[in-house]
Amino acid sequence: MKVLLLVAHGSRRKEANAEVFELAEQLRCSDSVNADLIHTAFLNMAYPSIPDGIAKCIEDGATSITLIPYFLNSGRHVISDIPDIVKEARQQHPDVSIRIAPHLGQSGLMAELLIKIVNLLS
C-alpha cells in the first residue's frame, strides 16, 4: 500500500498550514496521482510532525511511504533535517519502505511556473 506524505515547513499562522492541507486535498482529487492515500506533515511549528505523519501512514496500512518535500530550495531543512528524521523513522519501522522524493523546487518545471506567474502580472 503506497502512501504519499506531503511535508511542508509549517508556520505559526494556521492559514499558512491550511494551504498545505488544501493542496493535499487537491492531490487526492486528482485522478492521475498514483497513491492509495495522501497525508500531510510539518517539519516545524505545526502538527502532525513528520514522525507522527509517518506513524499515521503506517497505522493506515502503508508498506511504502514517499515523502514529498514541499520546499523551494535545498537549504538545511531539505539537506539535513528531513533526511535525519527519515533515517530515525526507518530504524523504528524497518519493515516499511520510506523514501524522500526530490523537493519541489528541484523540478525543472519550477522556472516555467514562475515565468507563467510573472506573465500573469498586470
Add this chain to the structure above:
Amino acid sequence: MKVLLLVAHGSRRKEANAEVFELAEQLRCSDSVNADLIHTAFLNMAYPSIPDGIAKCIEDGATSITLIPYFLNSGRHVISDIPDIVKEARQQHPDVSIRIAPHLGQSGLMAELLIKIVNLLS
C-alpha cells in the same frame, strides 16, 4: 523602467542561494517576461538583502519595482516581514513605485505542478 525583484528566503547553504540566482537567470532568458531588468534579493541569511536589492534596482534606473516573493505559504515572512520592509523602502524612495506580487504558492498553478511532479516519481 520596470524591474522585477525575485525575493527568496535565503539560506546558510550557498548552493540553495545559487538556485535562486539561477532561477532569476532563467527568467532573464525567457522571451516572454515583460521586464527591463531582473534582480534577486533575500529576506535572511544571504545577500543582497531586500533593501539592498531595491536600492540596486533604483541605481539601475527603476521607476517601477515588482517584488516576486519566492515563498510557498502565507506565513509571517509573506504576511508581515516583506510588507514591512517594502513599507520602509517606499518611504525612502517616494518617487519609485514598489509593489509586491502574490507569492508563488498562491498560484492556482502550484497544485498542477505538484501533481506533475508526483506523477514523475517512479
